[in-house]
Amino acid sequence: MKLSSTYSTLALVAASVLSTAGALELTVGDTDSVCSAATELVDGIMDYYLGTRYGGTVGMFQQPYYWWESALVFGGMIDTWKICNNYTYVSTIQSAISHQKGDSNDFYGVPNQTHVEANDDQVFWGFTVLEAAERDFPAYSNNSGDPSYADLALNVYNSMADRWDADNCGGGLRWQIMSNMSGWTYKSTVSNAGVFALGARLARYTGDNELVKSSSRILRWMKKAFFVHAPTDDSDNAGNYYNVYDGADIVNGSCPVVNGAIWSYNYALMTMGSAYLYNATGDDAWGSELDKFLGGIEHYFLSPNATDVLYEYQCLQWGRCNNDQRSFRAIVARALGDVVVLAPSFADRANKIIDASAKGAASACSGGSDGHTCGMSWSDGDWDGFYGLGEQIAALEIIQNSVIGSIGVPCTEETCGDKLDSSSFVTVPAPTVTRHFTKTSTDVHTETHTTSVVTELFYTAK
């Protein structure tokens, strides 16, 4: 993914294609209604797809939508297939996975991505193939020598877990994979939250306790590095929830200053991972982690303008969300759906947000020449003039997650999944840092610079 500080200019449609029709019709929680809305939304998505066009690349959407976002979209469409039992795009999704998985079957070193691929890009393809395994999506190949979807997901997880960097900041993954890329010296939360959630899902899928422990160590490191922190020391900001910050630069082997930007996908991935681990273990300690990550979503990402409606805190208030950021609520939607299915004791909290946001999204999908183009704000009751692949996938996922309970629980090896070879699981070591911090909190809310909290940390040991 690109640097979040480089905002792309938001595209506004020309006056000639102004809103023509009413909102997308939707009765939340009703599968027929959800699926007829989903059909409209998926048609809007496929307008951006190049893979079935002359000269286009299988698995790729048109620029400026990057490779990782293809993965996000296909993951969402796997859920659409399952919920709506509609096979129209099954072969499109299969071909995309098969074409983009790379020669090493781990979505790394993939042609055309070798110069740009980072950990966060790779992990989203990992989520997509694991979604396929968990939903029992039709195999992309009938050749018994080809890896299953679960194999592909494990390969992604293993290659990422292998990159654990204990030499700097006491652990954690860097943002980038290649040392010549800008971002190599940044430990990004999304890389770590990504491998945490992927490991958590594989832990539930396999029932393997070493994978549980590995994800638990990743979370421990994120807490020690101050990427995950429960605010307690400031009455304005204290509560039973976590802050999940964006990451930190490596400075002489330490990560002294945390970038406090608040992005919904980081909260979503931590929520997702905790829900899977809670389900896998039944351990109340994971229930309590889930409580606080979900609490973070409730604290930061509900619009001030409408009850329980999601918005992208860090950028929407200024209308300056870049192309990546405009899709992030799709990941929140999927994580909330996971909470509903895998952690029933938290389902009411998740459903409240899903239902209100799905209604808001439906009314925001009323733009463009087709009358069903989705906007960015879900709290206006109408289309706000923004459009793009991110807006479409976020709306699709929030709307379809209102009926996520209808499709049963994700497969495991024991139920509907393919077996994995547990001898190959890579785990990460325990964090090797003890730190105390002195905190200087700065709230910076301006249109051009949106880092919300900067915290100075002081290492006592490496």
Ligand SMILES: *[C@@H]1O[C@H](CO)[C@@H](O)[C@H](O)[C@H]1NC(C)=O
């Ligand atoms: C299946 O999806 C396609 C594409 O979105 C749509 O055109 C078609 O009407 C759907 N089929 C049913 C039975 O809803």
Ligand SMILES: *[C@@H]1O[C@H](CO)[C@@H](O)[C@H](O)[C@H]1NC(C)=O
């Ligand atoms: C890489 O780009 C070429 C040229 O556009 C295309 O033919 C090929 O399919 C692409 N490969 C992948 C894996 O996307």
Ligand SMILES: *[C@@H]1O[C@H](CO)[C@@H](O)[C@H](O)[C@H]1NC(C)=O
């Ligand atoms: C970084 O190194 C990789 C692997 O050697 C190479 O393929 C890529 O072109 C390099 N990227 C840049 C931006 O120099």
Ligand SMILES: *[C@@H]1O[C@H](CO)[C@@H](O)[C@H](O)[C@H]1NC(C)=O
């Ligand atoms: C695999 O075989 C089944 C049964 O013949 C067929 O329906 C399906 O399309 C095949 N899948 C692929 C990816 O070729």
Ligand SMILES: *[C@@H]1O[C@H](CO)[C@@H](O)[C@H](O)[C@H]1NC(C)=O
């Ligand atoms: C990093 O270490 C070098 C050598 O010890 C030192 O000169 C430099 O000031 C340090 N940089 C920072 C930002 O602390």
Ligand SMILES: *[C@@H]1O[C@H](CO)[C@@H](O)[C@H](O)[C@H]1NC(C)=O
């Ligand atoms: C809330 O509504 C006000 C007034 O319409 C608007 O200026 C503001 O941008 C909205 N905020 C969000 C986050 O949607």
Ligand SMILES: *[C@@H]1O[C@H](CO)[C@@H](O)[C@H](O)[C@H]1NC(C)=O
């Ligand atoms: C795990 O998911 C199943 C299926 O929804 C549910 O019955 C069970 O209560 C969940 N476990 C926990 C700890 O919530």
